[in-house]
Amino acid sequence: xxxxxxxxxxxxxxxxxxxxxxxxxxxxxxxxxxxxxxxxxxxxxxxxxxxxxxxxxxxxxxxxxxxxxxxxxxxxxxxxxxxxxxxxxxxxxxxxxxxxxxxxxxxxxx
Amino acid sequence: xxxxxxxxxxxxxxxxxxxxxxxxxxxxxxxxxxxxxxxxxxxxxxxxxxxxxxxxxxxxxxxxxxxxxxxxxxxxxxxxxxxxxxxxxxxxxxxxxxxxxxxxxxxxxxxx
Numbered sequence: 066x067x068x069x070x071x072x073x074x075x076x077x078x079x080x081x082x083x084x085x086x087x088x089x090x091x092x093x094x095x096x097x098x099x100x101x102x103x104x105x106x107x108x109x110x111x112x113x114x115x116x117x118x119x120x121x122x123x124x125x126x127x128x129x130x131x132x133x134x135x136x137x138x139x140x141x142x143x144x145x146x147x148x149x150x151x152x153x154x155x156x157x158x159x160x161x162x163x164x165x166x167x168x169x170x171x172x173x174x175x
Numbered sequence: 176x177x178x179x180x181x182x183x184x185x186x187x188x189x190x191x192x193x194x195x196x197x198x199x200x201x202x203x204x205x206x207x208x209x210x211x212x213x214x215x216x217x218x219x220x221x222x223x224x225x226x227x228x229x230x231x232x233x234x235x236x237x238x239x240x241x242x243x244x245x246x247x248x249x250x251x252x253x254x255x256x257x258x259x260x261x262x263x264x265x266x267x268x269x270x271x272x273x274x275x276x277x278x279x280x281x282x283x284x285x286x287x
Contacts, residue, residue, distance in 0.1 A: 096273050108179075108265055108278035109218075152218070161225060161272040162208070162233055167217040 067092045067157050071166035078143055078173050086138040086169045088153030096156040098136050099163070100129050103150045112138075112151075143173045177202045179279035181266050187285045188256055196251045196282050198266030206269040207249040208233065208276065209241065211262040218265070224249055225272060256286040 068091045078084055090098065097116050101109035113122040115131040122129045126147065128139040138151055154165040179200045188194055200207065208223035210233075220233030224243040238260055240252040249268075253260060263283055269276040 097275075099275060106263075106281065106283075108267075108280050111275050111277065114275055154218075156273060161206075161231065162220050162223060163269075163276055164220075165210075165218040167215070 067155060067159065067164045069153055069155055069164055069166035071151075071153050071169050073169060074167070075170045076172070078140075078171070080144055080173055080175050081142050083139070083141045083143070085140070086151055086171070088136040088138070088166055089134060090136070090153075090155050091134075092155050092157040092159070094158035096158055098131055099154045099156070100136070100138055101152040101154065103152055103168070105150075109152055140171070143171075145173045145175050147171065148173045177277070179266055179268050179277055181264070181279040181282045183282060184280065185283045187287065189287055190257055191255050194253050194256060194284075196253075196264060196266075196284070198249045198251065198279060199247050200249075200266075200268040200277075201247065202268060202270075202277070203246065204268035204270050204277075205246070206272055206274075206276070207243065208267050208269075209239070209249070209251045210265045210267065211235065212265065212281075213262050221251070221264075253284075256284075258286050260284065261286050 070089045072087045100112040103109040113129040118133045150168040152168045209221040210218045222241040224230045266279040267276040
């Protein structure tokens with residue numbers, strides 16, 4: 066069965082303090098790995114899709130990378146407005162669903 | 176504007192009173208799905224649909240029904256709601272089973 070594990074569960078950073086969020090996955094035949102941002106009480110907002118090991122995507126202060134077993138979401142010089150829960154999800158060739166990790170709750174203090 | 180629209184956004188109901196949460200998308204997507212989100216459990220898929228008249232169970236289908244009579248609509252039906260169905264529900268759609276899915280704003284459901 067496809068599994069997605071995110072760590073840490075929660076992360077508190079000072080403004081400007083760079084860090085990384087981890088997403089480990091177990092799937093048989095990865096179709097794609099997806100990162101979302103979710104603000105409290107709102108629907109997840111799409112950030113990136115990664116399809117193969119070695120691929121990288123960037124958007125503003127965020128950079129997502131992918132290996133054969135995990136993905137990292139690097140946050141460079143974060144700002145308070147980056148505070149949110151970041152969700153990782155996978156789609157595989159085995160089934161038709163999108164499986165989510167439990168998320169990392171990021172808090173950036175000014 | 177491309178979007179997934181759910182209604183109602185907020186609902187308090189009583190145990191056993193049938194309710195329907197509607198979902199509509201205007202992107203001509205083939206794939207639609209329903210998730211529930213609970214603290215500590217993350218997003219869990221209830222049902223999904225690959226196309227009109229094609230639906231399948233996700234991880235937590237018990238107590239729910241769905242239908243896909245038209246491409247744009249995918250209602251979630253709770254025939255006899257129970258308090259353990261109190262949750263935040265999201266409808267989502269995608270061009271197909273391989274692509275990014277796009278979420279609605281969510282429906283807060285409380286069953287008392």
